[in-house]
Amino acid sequence: MIKVKNLYHSYSNDDNYAVDDVSFEIGKGEVFGFLGPSGAGKSTTQNILTGLLPLQKGEVEVAGYDVKHIKNKMFNKIGMSFEQSNVYNKMSGLENLEFYRKLFDVETRNPMDLIKLVGLDGKENIKAGKYSKGMKHRLTFARSMINYPEMWFLDEPTTGLDPAIAATIKDIIRQENERGVTIFLTTHNMYIADELCNRVAFIVDGKIRLIDSPKELKVKYGEKLVEVEYFKNGELAKDSFSTVVHEEKQKLIEVIREHEIRTMHTKEATLEEIFIKVTGRGLV
Helix, strand or coil: CEEEEEEEECCCCCCCCCEEEEEEEECCCCEEEEECCCCCCHHHHHHHHCCCCCCCEEEEEECCEEHHHCCCCHHHHEEEECCCCCCCCCCEHHHHHHHHHCCCCCCCCCHHHHHHHCCCCCCCCCEHHHCCHHHHHHHHHHHCCCCCCCEEEEECCCCCCCHHHHHHHHHHHHHHHHCCCEEEEEECCHHHHHHHCCEEEEEECCEEEEEECHHHHHHHHCCCEEEEEEEECCEEEEEEEECCCHHHHHHHHHHHHHCEEEEEEEECCCHHHHHHHHHCCCCC
């Protein structure tokens, strides 16, 4: 669904690149996470893919269309949920969706169904300018689905949402992906990426440092440990044991044999820990 080869972009029209020789491909039905701190080049890349920024250098194909020669038909196939909501404040939530659906010449979803899906029912007739930040974000998210997009761009889809609403949004993303929608997810939230993505790319200073699945990254970069809580002399003790070092494995066996085990689970590195290990950078 997406092919990017040797992509560059400079805001100053010189060799100071915000996106520097970026290449990747995304297959149909994949959830691809584009992960990095603020200023890493995530939004710049996404804006080029969606036609909001001109292609300066490189080759980019989205949903079968060359973005250097964008055709209006491409926008029938893509949806875009922005981190910064850009709804019409003087229109109600429902009016926003009714207006937006008229911009497409393909089948669109029922606006009221989308209002209910994101939990804004009962507030559909309120002017969007009176919505909270989180409500505007949900309206923007709903709007991005209205044309049944085949390629769905999501920029920080759970930012500013309370945990219950964020869980609902993640469920919707999973459901759409099960329907066959390909998803390009830009975020600095490693937890949502770990939950949703088939593969992730780490981008820092405009360059992609690594592309792989969360599972493979944890296997490759995570320590193979078992964390055990057990009772020792009447008190609760907690230790971690390597599952690859022979002496540590023997100690684990002794603890299991000689003590009452309260909890035991494997410990794996988080995506954030792996990101820091690979890039030497944090996510802020």
